[in-house]
Amino acid sequence: FPQINYSKCCGRKYSFAYGLGLNHFIPDRIVKLNVQTKETWLWQEEDCYPSEPLFVPTPGATEEDDGVLLSIVVKPGAERPGFLLVLDAMKLTELARAEVNTVIPVTLHGMYKPPPSP
8 A cells, every 4th residue: 555745746757655554464663665776764663553644744845755754653562552653764763752641453454533523
């Protein structure tokens, strides 16, 4: 389930794709691939299982990979078993995480629950 910068590259040539890396059918890493040069970057943390990363471009960005990746990550058995991970899409380094004190099921896809209607 690769993601690209759709706002800049939808229907056009692109260089970067983001997705999950699997270890025995379980997603355990986020991967960035330069599809032109085959260079790869990884984010991985022990006992963490990310969902499909979603690319959000920086407003006004000129570079294709200028933005962040968002992923829901589950960490079974931890005191806080789930968190929203925010990665720098250029370097695949962690910028922030928002931990929650609830169990989130492991999933391959990104998740979004809209707020209730007023």
